[in-house]
Amino acid sequence: MLYDISGDLMNIYDMTYKKLCDFLTENGEKKSRAEIIFDALYRKGITDLKLIDIPEKAKKLITDNFTTPEAECIDISDGETAVKYLFRLSDGNLIETVLMRHEYGGSVCVSTQAGCNMGCKFCRSGRLKKIRNLTAGEIVSQVLFVKKQTDNLSGISVMGIGEPLDNLDNVLDFIDIMLYPKGLSFAPRKITVSTCGIVPKIEELKNRDFSVNLAISLHAPDNEIRSELMPINKSYPLETLMEAVKDYSEKFNKRVALEYVMIKNVNDSTECAEKLSRLIGNSKLYVNIIRYNSSEGDIYECSDFEQIMRFYDVLKKNNVSVTMRRELGSSVNAACGQLRSDYINNGN
Numbered sequence: 029m030l031y032d033i034s035g036d037l038m039n040i041y042d043m044t045y046k047k048l049c050d051f052l053t054e055n056g057e058k059k060s061r062a063e064i065i066f067d068a069l070y071r072k073g074i075t076d077l078k079l080i081d082i083p084e085k086a087k088k089l090i091t092d093n094f095t096t097p098e099a100e101c102i103d104i105s106d107g108e109t110a111v112k113y114l115f116r117l118s119d120g121n122l123i124e125t126v127l128m129r130h131e132y133g134g135s136v137c138v139s140t141q142a143g144c145n146m147g148c149k150f151c152r153s154g155r156l157k158k159i160r161n162l163t164a165g166e167i168v169s170q171v172l173f174v175k176k177q178t179d180n181l182s183g184i185s186v187m188g189i190g191e192p193l194d195n196l197d198n199v200l201d202f203i204d205i206m207l208y209p210k211g212l213s214f215a216p217r218k219i220t221v222s223t224c225g226i227v228p229k230i231e232e233l234k235n236r237d238f239s240v241n242l243a244i245s246l247h248a249p250d251n252e253i254r255s256e257l258m259p260i261n262k263s264y265p266l267e268t269l270m271e272a273v274k275d276y277s278e279k280f281n282k283r284v285a286l287e288y289v290m291i292k293n294v295n296d297s298t299e300c301a302e303k304l305s306r307l308i309g310n311s312k313l314y315v316n317i318i319r320y321n322s323s324e325g326d327i328y329e330c331s332d333f334e335q336i337m338r339f340y341d342v343l344k345k346n347n348v349s350v351t352m353r354r355e356l357g358s359s360v361n362a363a364c365g366q367l368r369s370d371y372i373n374n375g376n
């Protein structure tokens with residue numbers, strides 16, 4: 029079993045430092061034990077709670093109440109620049125996690141939901157509706173599993189299956205656990221949260237005192253195209269979204285990425301590039317151009333290389349900061365949800 033979410037024991041990876049302190053003090057223990065427990069779980073990689081170096085009484089409290097479920101990996105797809113892991117949750121649901129290998133080290137892309145309800149038309153994950161949110165511990169376990177597979181895990185992208193801001197409480201607990209200085213101790217700038225644009229949740233994220241990187245799945249320069257591609261745009265149109273994103277960028281003095289997948293004859297014209305430039309203006313937002321990774325049954329196809337370059341050139345001419353994402357995932361079918369949906373569609 030991957031996660032014992034239905035049993036009596038609690039998943040210790042669900043616990044933020046504060047929650048663990050509260051648990052300890054509510055049960056007559058010193059909260060200083062929490063630091064030792066975090067060090068054991070996240071720095072030493074101890075999975076047997078009996079081996080944590082705390083007094084017997086505190087240890088009994090922990091072992092009587094918690095478990096350390098490990099990820100059950102049922103498939104691995106190993107490419108040159110990325111490795112994709114398929115995990116089975118304790119209730120049988122499947123999720124995916126990707127390790128991306130960069131020159132400077134590895135980064136992990138985690139899933140936050142089993143399925144997704146956002147219905148973006150170009151996304152394979154969206155075809156499998158949301159079954160449930162993942163707990164913070166289930167997201168943490170993806171990182172811990174991948175960390176064991178690589179020497180140097182330097183970044184986390186919250187960009188896998190699911191809409192992270194549709195599961196914000198658990199995602200915030202997950203981030204809290206990743207940031208804790210006596211644990212894995214990631215810097216906020218090493219964590220990127222992606223969203224399709226749930227504006228009130230972006231505002232909630234903005235009101236936190238940590239400033240993770242934000243990436244917006246934009247994919248269109250106007251409401252007409254965006255509403256066609258992404259139903260969320262009908263609830264939070266571009267003007268509202270851009271205002272919230274610019275506020276986030278200004279509050280934390282951070283560049284925010286606008287992800288833009290190039291879809292042939294839909295959003296890739298030079299006119300679209302001009303509109304996108306105007307949308308960005310002189311803000312600190314930048315565009316990350318992504319080649320569309322199409323697969324069987326998709327209604328869209330990737331723009332031609334020449335058209336992508338024309339689009340890129342217009343942005344450059346307009347002084348828009350723009351990057352092109354290296355196609356790390358395509359060798360392992362790593363557009364979000366592809367391994368999982370292949371597995372399910374093949375009757376597994």
Ligand code: SF4
Nearest residue numbers: 144146148151154190
């Ligand atoms: S792109 Fe993201 S938000 Fe949209 S359907 Fe796919 S997983 Fe959900």
